[in-house]
Amino acid sequence: MSLSPTAAQRRVIAAADPVTGRLKGTEAQLAALVRRGLAFRHPRPPHDHFLTPAGHRAREAADAPEGPKPPEPAEVPAADGVFAARVGGEEAAPGDAGPARLRExxxxxxxxLELRRMTHPDGNTDRPCAWERSHLVRAAALALEAAGHRPAGPDGADGYRVRATPQPEAVAVYEGDGAALRECAATLARAGWQTGEHTEPRTRARYLLASPRKV
Incomplete structure (x- = not known):
């Protein structure tokens, strides 16, 4: 889980480029932000540092007007301790349907999108990057949640569910009716995924098989 930045580190975060999140600071300051999960070092020269999603949230929090702060909502579980899109079927944390979750x-x-731009040699943002290919379920779920699709609840209520499959670089996406499933397919296509609609032989349930587009 990311640690709270010091006052000096908060000043570095506040001075980041508002669009790209590019950071300026001493090597020690930047390395400390990387350790806290608030920044990452670009792999190609000149190896600039940029804010992670957690770093952007830290800057937004610093920019918020002062006043009494409500209790923090429960952390959304994530393999890297930073952020996880809802894949459907899990218990929603308090505040997940509110503005704080939407900002996250x-x-x-x-x-x-910035990670795509920086890690693709051509700077393209319309196709998934290596991180997405190694986190297929979370990446597809983020594309759906960011576009406004609602994840299914633990009671099986209508909403999307993203699940791993035995196939390499492919996830299964389930949604209630045919129209909703087609809307999910359109969203994933816009996010750089290729999809095909299939039917489970045993249950006859319709689902999408989605894979990150390579070109």
Whole structure:
């Protein structure tokens, strides 16, 4: 889980480029932000540092007007301790349907687009990057949640569910009726995924098989 930045680190975060999240500071300051999960170092020269989605949220929090703060909502579980899109079927944390969650999702999606831009040699943002290919379920779920689709609840209520499959680089996406499933397909296509609609032989349930587009 990311640690709270010091006052000096908060000043570095506040001075980041408002669009790209590019950071300026001493090597020690930047390395400390990387350790806290608030920044990452670009792999190609000149190896600049940029805010992660958690870093963008820290800057947004610093920009918020002063006043009494409500209790923090429960952390959304994530393998890297930073952020996880809802894949459907899990218990929603308090505040997941409110504006704070919407800001988190929006920040995570913008951070992912920036990661695409920086890690693709051509700077393209219309196709998934290596991180998405190694986190298929979370990446597809983020694309859906960021576009406004509602994840299914633990009681099986209508909403999307993203699940791993035995196939390499493919996830299964379930949604209630045919129209909703087609809307999910359109959203994923816009996010750089290719999809095909299939039927489970045993249950006859319709689902999408989605894979990150390579070109």
């Amino acid at each position: 999702v929006r920040g995570a999606w913008q951070g992912l």
